Amino acid sequence: MLEKMKTDARQFLSPDGPVARRLKNFELRPEQVEMAASVDEAFENNHHLVAEAGTGVGKSFAYLIPAIRQVVERNRRVVISTHTISLQEQLIEKDIP
Numbered sequence: 001m002l003e004k005m006k007t008d009a010r011q012f013l014s015p016d017g018p019v020a021r022r023l024k025n026f027e028l029r030p031e032q033v034e035m036a037a038s039v040d041e042a043f044e045n046n047h048h049l050v051a052e053a054g055t056g057v058g059k060s061f062a063y064l065i066p067a068i069r070q071v072v073e074r075n076r077r078v079v080i081s082t083h084t085i086s087l088q089e090q091l092i093e094k095d096i097p
Helices: 016-023 032-042 057-075 085-095
Strands: none
Touching: 016 085, 057 085
């Protein structure tokens, strides 16, 4: 999947995008796509971003996909900080792989 990252977050999370092709239970979440596009834009323009979204929006993918793109496409370092160890474990064991 990493070799196909030369695309923006909207395309990546689209119904026919790489995530949908890999995840059997993928469902389009417009709020997730909007948040991912905002994170993408913040990375590209070197801006800060404060985002809030409710349960079930898909926040983890909304920030992970643009972050991973920065690492792969621009060779940048990205730090993901979480409030809880359980979210760290979810990211490392479930979402990132």
